Amino acid sequence: MRHSSMRAVWPGLAMVLTGGILLSGCTQDNRDLEQYIAEVKERPGSGIEPIPTLEPHEPYLYPGHTRSPFDSSVIAQPELAAAEGQPGDAEIDPDRPREFLEGFPLDSLRMVGSLEQHGVRYALVRTPDRGVQRVTAGNYMGQNHGEIIEITPTQIRLVEIVPDAFGGHVERENSVALTD
16 A cells, blocks of 8 residues: 555656756846846937928929819720710610620630631630630620620630710720630
8 A cells, every 4th residue: 555655656756856957947147137238227328310300392383284183084084085074875785685705704714716617717715614615706705795806816806885984885995815
């Protein structure tokens, strides 16, 4: 019985001795650090540099520029500059059946090749779901009613109908280039 109680004491005693040895290594001599701090505190303080004086800004007035930068015709798209703030007159055919590639944003479609068959040039377009569609001039693609007007070996040119800043719609040329 006495032998088993000694076995229970040894692990506890070993932990206490190990902890004591480890804690004895934590005491350090900080005299050099305290001496350095005292030296720094005894140094005379230096003055703060004065704030530099700023000269007043003199604005430059450009001659001949009397147009307001907040005029809506200045902010409008270049296609609308001639319209003098009037809504665009491009019309969307609401009865035209939508084509498959009109379900994807134009920037998500990739031209991956072209071919010519019986004198008609076709473009091969990869969709985001990795499918490939064949299109030709007159087909539509993109979500802005983009009608394909020309297919070259390196790009698909199309005309989109996009909303303008004044509640109407304008035509805008765009293209999809051949990608690797």
